[in-house]
Amino acid sequence: MAFTSASNVLLKNIPYQFKDVSLLDNRAYIGGKWLPAESGATFPVFDPEDNVVIFRVVNLTDVEVHKAIDAAQTAFLTYKEFSHRKRRQLLHQWITVVKENRDDLAAICTLELGKPITESYVTVDYGLSFLEWFEGEIERLYGETIPAARENNRIFTTREPQGVVAAITPWNSPIAMILRKVGAAIAAGCTVVLKPAPETPMCAIAIAKLFERVGYPAGTLNIVTGDAASSPSIGNELCRNKLVRHLSFTGSTAVGKFLNGECGKSLKKTSMELGGNAPFIVFEDADIQKAVDGLISSKFRSSGQTCVCANRVFVHRSIMSEFAEKLNATQQKTFVYGSVWDPKVNFGPLYSSRGLEKVQKHLEDALANGATVFDKTSNTENQGPNFFPPTILLDCNAETMRFGSEETFGPLAPLVPFDSEEEVLRLANTYESGLASYFYTENISRLWRVAEALDTGMVGVRVGLVSACEQPFGGVKESGIGREGSKFGVEDYTDVKSITVGI
């Protein structure tokens, strides 16, 4: 297998040869220029497989962020005059270059996130599906004519792009999260200042490298890299600068609440895609193997590191032992471990030691409060420092154990017994989050009752995966504001203007 350092940016040899090394850049992208931090500061990016530093990326402050916002505003004044047809044609070109560089993008995702390479291709294709959906939406951003009460008036509406969007994205599924957010804003006619997660900045930089090859005005997309948690001036600038019309955040509920509050001071529009704590309910009349397959695809996807992963697994007491047996047998047959560069491997490490610590704390807490581990997952030896195997817990209680009120974000499947529909709906709806929920039943009346009763933005019925470009993605309660993907995702970056004409 060829071992090569793709450029002086990549600080580690990997078993992959980049086709286009120009995608590997460690600088910020502002006003169409690739720039270092004015302070010269950089921050490290680690390989989750072995905690080795693989990149050092520029670490900006509000100084550069302010310049990026100015560049985005200047670009907006030009870009907003482009016809919808021209915007669609440009987006189609971006889609084409992303497709042409799919292999390198998947490799960068595997490098930064420790995602098995096959899963990285899935996340690139998932991100592409959003761009393709948004391309179709651009020329459907219709207005309306409205019958006026006053006879000599005529009223019509238009949908207008809001302007500069500040976008902040998380480390998990970085390519998809960036394209789902930035693609919608660009399709709507807005310009963007993107602050990617410090764990996966190179995915954002590579996407910007490809964006740059299309004929957008300089400053339409800007990338400001930095560890905003330890350098709050970045977030302060994005929240306070009055040229920013919309702050679109995907990340933890705690940070989302903070940013939403800050944006409230200048009454910015915000989109918030926050944390979840998905209940996964298996009723006594469910097809048990289908429910097991659904849980495998929800709970263990991306090693449990998605916002829509099942977090609390409620199983009717009468089928608990059969369900647990089938779940363990199925997960032992499903997962292949080893190097994330091996296309046969489908289960990778957690994204960092911080992620590992959180899952370990949830496991220890559950065991200390009466839970027991069901069997031991086989053949997981000799995995890296951030590896945590798929783990099934029995005798769990969602009201007394931490997983019941905190997002685990790892491959821990706590099975909680329940006895009635009323009890499980009360348990499912107690938590402040309301992103996704799932349930399995073969009873059609129960299907409608429970789908309508679950207090989440998205419900999966006899499926463990709800995410798709055509589906409005988002939560209620403390899981967020607004929807991404679908037609709603693009409309969220437009304002409806009403025009009344006297004749």
Ligand SMILES: NC(=O)c1ccc[n+]([C@@H]2O[C@H](COP(=O)([O-])OP(=O)(O)OC[C@H]3O[C@@H](n4cnc5c(N)ncnc54)[C@H](O)[C@@H]3O)[C@@H](O)[C@H]2O)c1
């Ligand atoms: N609802 C969704 O669509 C969705 C999708 C993916 C992840 N998530 C959630 O994201 C979380 C995991 O991602 P994470 O660990 O990157 O979350 P995080 O909130 O720690 O960070 C998310 C982003 O916010 C930035 N950030 C952190 N503090 C900031 C501040 N003070 N000012 C400005 N920016 C700041 C980070 O640098 C990163 O870019 C989980 O809770 C998961 O549920 C939600």
Ligand SMILES: O=C[C@H](O)CS(=O)(=O)O
């Ligand atoms: O982790 C959060 C993602 O939005 C989940 S998904 O990749 O969209 O299913």
